[in-house]
Amino acid sequence: MPENRRNPRKRPLAAAAAVALAASGLTVLTGALGAPAALAAGGSGATVPFVEYEAESASTNGSTIGPNYTQASLPSEASGRKAVTLNGGQYVEFTLSAAANSIDVRYSVQDGRSGKLAVYVGSQKVGDLNITSKYSYVDTGWIPGAKTHKFYDETRMLLGQNVAAGAKVKVQVDDSSAGPVTIDLADFEQVAGADAQPANSVSVTSTGATPNDGSDDAQAFRSAIDTAKSQGKTVWVPQGTFEIGSSLQVDNVTIQGAGQWYTVLHSNNPFQNGGAQGNIHLKDFAVFGEITERNDGSPDNAFHGVLGANSSVTGLWIQHMKCGLWLMNGASSHLTISGNRILDTTADGINFDGNVTDSVISNNFLRSNGDDGLALWSNGAPDARDTISNNTVVQPQLANGIAIYGGTDQTVTGNLVRDTNALGGGILVANRFNATPLSGTITVSHNTTVRAGALDPNWQFGVGAFWVDARDSSPNAAIRVTDLRAVASPYEAIQFIDGNGAGKSINNVSVDGASVEGVGTFVVQSQTGGTVSLSNITASGVGVTGTYNCPYPSSNQPMTFTGSGNSGWSGTWADCSTWPAPGSGPGNPPANGNLALHRSTTASGQADVYAPGNAVDGNANTYWESTNNAFPQWITVDLGSAQSVSKLVLKLPPSSAWGARTQTLSVLGSTTGGSFTTLSASHGYTFDPASGNTATVTFAAASVRYVRVQITANTGWPAGQLSELEVYGS
Incomplete structure (x- = not known):
């Protein structure tokens, strides 16, 4: 949310490229080439070519x-x-x-x-x-x-x-x-050839625009727009790159290019409307900017302002802007924004900044946006009856994949959000940023998140794949979540919070039908009070336990959960004074309690492609191998915070191609990553494929953040080798 009208301190909180076909190593996004296998729940995102x-x-x-x-x-x-x-x-x-x-x-x-x-x-x-x-x-x-x-x-x-x-x-x-x-x-x-000039159109070259010469074509575009409007024609932009040195005001006009691979508008803000009646149609071209930093006081967007009524933006490739589309300055309604690619922006992909109604954002592909990928922000006037459907959002870096900030009767359906990063989660419904409060019914249906949610650096706890935030006020809307699919969530899958820490309750929310497939901490994390219905939620691979229900302030009553038909998750985190690391919990070792899984690793060296990260990826067939003929060698994993640990499970690939070998190693620990102490003295451990190529090291419990395995000898190879370095709590 980059505009200067928005509070730039939006961030007291954050955090994938379509589901992989494991056998081939490909990621296929639904499109002309076909859709992936049907999902148990959720949506498959955009159809792309x-x-x-x-x-x-x-x-x-x-x-x-x-x-x-x-x-x-x-x-x-x-x-x-x-x-x-x-x-x-x-x-x-x-x-x-x-x-x-x-x-x-x-x-x-x-x-x-x-x-x-x-x-x-x-x-x-x-x-x-x-x-x-x-x-x-x-x-x-x-x-x-x-x-x-x-x-x-x-x-x-x-x-x-x-x-x-x-x-x-x-x-x-x-x-x-x-x-x-x-x-x-x-x-x-497979890109089709460039489109030909349509009938009943005015080419910008007929009014003086010259492609590929670096000269400013903005006035020629204005002349073409004026001529086309007076004659009821389309503005045609042929193949080539055109420089737009000053923003164009558009209203009641169609601007069409030869295709997003062929026609390029080179500009930091090609379209800016202070007002418009509508019937604006932008289609089939690319917008490439030169935005290298985020300036929230400058409208460095492919389109900035108001689109009016019955307008459309389709088939654009937008890259290197601050935002793709930022709608503000007046009422817009019955819009269609579809089939666009919005890449590498320093802030939002698309933002409805208030007073946008009865409009659709559908079938867009967004990757690497510096704020929310898609946002409906009811700033000053409510966005109402809008639909965000069948979009794919990948790697938003400082916010959410999709966010609803206030508004009335909004719908989010059929979307795919992947690999979110810090200061946000997958899909958010919230009363935040002084938005007109949520009202009516907010529908969140048939969406999929993959690796969505992250450790918030301010709060120092995880943000969910789907979350509801009552930061400004308790939501009055009915929030209805159905058929959510949350895959490999690094932290919690579903979260309820008052981000302002005042204990505002959340009520009238139902989650009915969800598939949680691997979650780092909890299936449900609540940090405020209220009553929420949870029904027909199935879970597998729960990292800690089923529920975290610890309100803040702690004097408030915890949340009440109603509903039925849930399976695969149970239990409630007992100690509200502590936060578990993903995968930790009671037991020795707890189910899925590997504290090192997907954690940051370093090593004294590596051979070829056998990087230290392979030892914490959960795949015993990939491995780390140190620099050869250079003992001693070490690998260190950062658990993210100090943890009480007492056991390591070390693995080599479970293959008959790996002959038995003995590695001489010790286990060291550190709270700072600088000075290490010995947790387990040097000893020879045999890895035998006949028994799974696994060795277990136990030692007295110690509170450490960094765990190091130091290897001084290997009878099977002149290097240290580990396919998995698993660390378990005491």
């Missing part, structure tokens, strides 16, 4: 990083929390599952670096992608809890040929001046 391939699942001679959920770490902003780092001469090679003639790569380079990334089809080089840190490394010091963020950017090109399914496309660091390049993913698409 591309196939997404994760770098860590492709062929590579680079180094896999992650998974890591720690704010401001490079893996934490990656899709799936994993990526691949390449040095000079290294590559990631994708095998296409469907024909394509274009590539869009999400990458990161070090601050201050730029260069080229070579693209090969088979053994033939077809071109270079420009890569730069120019649009990355954003700082928002006025937002409490924010850190430097937005490490990744995206770069695209047409391949100049149709590449068949089964072919291999490689991105490779031939230009070592760019330094290490981290590849998160690549989208491949």
